[in-house]
Amino acid sequence: MTVNFRPMQVADKELFKSFIRSLPRKDNFYLMVNVHSDQAMDSWMEKIQSGETIGVIATKGGDMIGYGNVKINDLPWTRHVGEIRMSVSPPYRGRGVGKALAEQLFSIARARGLQKIWARMAISQDAAQHMLMKLGFRTEAVLSGFVKNENGLTDDLVIMSYDSGEHWSF
Ligand SMILES: CC(C)(COP(=O)(O)OP(=O)(O)OC[C@H]1O[C@@H](n2cnc3c(N)ncnc32)[C@H](O)[C@@H]1OP(=O)(O)O)[C@@H](O)C(=O)NCCC(=O)NCCS
Numbered sequence: 001m002t003v004n005f006r007p008m009q010v011a012d013k014e015l016f017k018s019f020i021r022s023l024p025r026k027d028n029f030y031l032m033v034n035v036h037s038d039q040a041m042d043s044w045m046e047k048i049q050s051g052e053t054i055g056v057i058a059t060k061g062g063d064m065i066g067y068g069n070v071k072i073n074d075l076p077w078t079r080h081v082g083e084i085r086m087s088v089s090p091p092y093r094g095r096g097v098g099k100a101l102a103e104q105l106f107s108i109a110r111a112r113g114l115q116k117i118w119a120r121m122a123i124s125q126d127a128a129q130h131m132l133m134k135l136g137f138r139t140e141a142v143l144s145g146f147v148k149n150e151n152g153l154t155d156d157l158v159i160m161s162y163d164s165g166e167h168w169s170f
Pocket of ligand 1: 027085086087088089092093094095096097098099100110119121125126127128129130131132134137
């Protein structure tokens with residue numbers, strides 16, 4: 001399977017909107033925005049433009065099949081840290097796309113001088129935890145009952161991180 005990876009750009013807005021809106025509701029439930037709000041999607045793309053969010057997209061043929069973001073900021077006390085989020089279209093899962101997206105993001109993060117990448121997810125998002133473990137992340141914390149899932153049931157929040165120290169392994 002030939003999959004291409006490239007940085008997400010503002011010109012990808014419509015492609016990205018259709019892709020993310022096509023994902024299962026569960027996959028978007030834990031995002032920080034409502035993907036069905038045009039305003040929220042505009043704001044997302046503004047952050048891509050400003051560099052506050054680093055994005056990579058995966059395409060196959062002309063179709064988008066996955067994306068990954070790292071959110072950063074320039075505050076003096078957290079500028080070395082970035083938060084990662086990603087999703088792969090269900091038919092393409094389990095074929096290495098998520099891992100490749102993460103590796104692309106890490107290489108951009110490393111070039112930007114980030115030292116630590118973290119991710120937060122509901123404990124039920126087990127594929128994400130498996131993938132991040134395989135990439136060298138470790139579980140930093142499990143916050144009991146911090147999440148309501150898409151069915152309104154309480155779940156635990158897992159925080160995982162990858163610390164490059166001085167040397168990235170990606
Ligand atoms: C998490 C997600 C992005 C993984 O994408 P993917 O393309 O299926 O992942 P990959 O095929 O690259 O797998 C990467 C590694 O994780 C492992 N993995 C992936 N899904 C797994 C699962 N359900 N159970 C166990 N291991 C799994 C793979 O075996 C692989 O390890 P390997 O390289 O040693 O074989 C995808 O499942 C997804 O989009 N989930 C919904 C959204 C989500 O949870 N996002 C994460 C929020 S941070």
